[in-house]
Amino acid sequence: MSQGERGSVGSHDRRSKPRIFIPFPIRVHGLNSAGEDFHLEAVLDNLSADGLYMRIMPRVDEGTKLSIEIALDPSSRLTEASVRILAVGTVLRSEEKPGGVCGIAVLFENIRFR
Numbered sequence: 001m002s003q004g005e006r007g008s009v010g011s012h013d014r015r016s017k018p019r020i021f022i023p024f025p026i027r028v029h030g031l032n033s034a035g036e037d038f039h040l041e042a043v044l045d046n047l048s049a050d051g052l053y054m055r056i057m058p059r060v061d062e063g064t065k066l067s068i069e070i071a072l073d074p075s076s077r078l079t080e081a082s083v084r085i086l087a088v089g090t091v092l093r094s095e096e097k098p099g100g101v102c103g104i105a106v107l108f109e110n111i112r113f114r
Contacts, residue, residue, distance in 0.1 A: 017048040022074050030066035032058035041078070044070065051089065051107045059102045064091045066106060086112045 023043040032038050038058050045053045047070070060066070070085040071078045078084060089106035097103050 017050055019046040019048045021046045024074050025071040025076065025078055026054065027069040027078055028054070028056060028066055029068075030060060030064055033061050034059075043074075045103075051092070051105065052087075053103065053105050055097060055101045055103050057101060059096070060091055060094055060104055062091050062094050065089070065109075066091060066104075068106065084114050086114055 023045075024047060025041065026044055027039065027041050029037075029039050036058075040056060040058070042054055042056050045055060052068070052070075066089055068085075068087045068089065069078055070087065072083045072085065076082055087106075087108050088110045089108045091104055092107050093103075093105035095103040
C-alpha cells in the first residue's frame with residue numbers, strides 16, 4: 001500500500017498527489033476565527049506537493065491565508081540552519097476535533113525552499 005492510500009487493500013485515494021505521513025515540525029502564522037493574529041509551533045499530520053493537513057488549537061476559518069514554515073527533518077526543531085519549506089496557503093477545510101483542536105487542510109499558493 002502506498003503512503004497516499006489508507007484503508008483496506010483495493011481502496012482508492014482520490015487525492016491527485018501522494019501524501020507523506022511524517023510529523024514534520026512546523027510554525028504557523030495567520031488569523032484565527034476571531035480575527036486575532038497567532039503564531040504557533042506544531043507538527044504536520046501529512047504533506048503533499050500541493051498542500052498539507054495539520055491539527056492546531058486556534059479555530060481557523062476556510063479561506064484564511066496562512067504562512068507555514070516546515071522543517072524537513074522530523075527529529076529537529078525549526079532553526080535558521082534547518083532545511084525547510086516556507087509556504088503560503090489557503091485553508092480549504094477546517095474541522096472541529098475533540099478537545100478544541102481544529103483540523104486544517106491547506107492548499108499551497110507559494111512555496112520556497114530555504
